[in-house]
Amino acid sequence: MTETTKSTTTKEPETVKQAAPKATAAPVQKKNGAPQRGVGGNRGGRRRGGRDQRPKPEDDGFDQKIIDLARVTRVMKGGKRMRFRAAVAVGDHKGKVGFGIAKGADVSMAIGKASRKAKKGVVNVQTFNETIPHEIRHKYKAASVLLKPSGKGRGVKAGGAMRVILELAGIPNVTGKMMGSPNKMNNSKATIEALAALKKKKAKKK
Numbered sequence: 001m002t003e004t005t006k007s008t009t010t011k012e013p014e015t016v017k018q019a020a021p022k023a024t025a026a027p028v029q030k031k032n033g034a035p036q037r038g039v040g041g042n043r044g045g046r047r048r049g050g051r052d053q054r055p056k057p058e059d060d061g062f063d064q065k066i067i068d069l070a071r072v073t074r075v076m077k078g079g080k081r082m083r084f085r086a087a088v089a090v091g092d093h094k095g096k097v098g099f100g101i102a103k104g105a106d107v108s109m110a111i112g113k114a115s116r117k118a119k120k121g122v123v124n125v126q127t128f129n130e131t132i133p134h135e136i137r138h139k140y141k142a143a144s145v146l147l148k149p150s151g152k153g154r155g156v157k158a159g160g161a162m163r164v165i166l167e168l169a170g171i172p173n174v175t176g177k178m179m180g181s182p183n184k185m186n187n188s189k190a191t192i193e194a195l196a197a198l199k200k201k202k203a204k205k206k
Contacts, residue, residue: 062096067089068087069084069107069111071085084103084104086102086107090115090122092170097169099121099192100116100118101114124196127171128200129152132147132148132174134201138190140193141181141186143187143189144190145162145178145194146179147176147195149174150173150175152172154175156176157174157176158178161184161187162176162187162191
């Protein structure tokens with residue numbers, strides 16, 4: 001009998017390619033209860049410089065009007081420095097009014113600083129029968145103002161910066177006159193001080 005020999009072929013072992021492990025971000029470590037900076041520069045998952053997360057300023061009920069806006073320059077060692085000066089009046093039309101002057105690198109910065117300064121110096125205005133209690137004359141530097149009470153339905157009879165101050169104060173009937181310097185800022189300051197000096201008038205008993 002002839003023996004049949006089976007030829008056997010040896011197979012080489014297959015090599016399995018393993019995927020390289022992915023780089024994982026280092027966990028955020030906490031030190032003394034505060035999140036520390038991890039991979040990528042994040043702090044506790046919050047985005048840096050997010051302006052939308054800031055609280056919006058609340059409306060305080062004050063209305064503001066620009067009385068004067070000018071560009072001013074200052075001579076320095078390296079040359080001239082240009083800035084902006086703003087004079088702003090604020091009021092709630094209910095007996096509160098203020099005035100402020102400030103400078104800034106741009107117009108919006110100057111107006112914002114002047115508005116905040118005006119709100120810090122708000123004065124209360126005394127009224128009687130929809131007008132001021134009595135006549136008053138006040139002087140501030142070279143500016144001089146005169147305020148007189150007026151009857152109902154007369155309205156505000158004044159001009160320039162004085163009219164803006166009286167309307168923001170919420171006085172429906174009053175007569176005013178500026179006697180002196182035509183400077184807007186001095187007249188505004190004189191009007192504010194005159195309104196603050198008004199004395200309360202008691203109603204007569206029948």
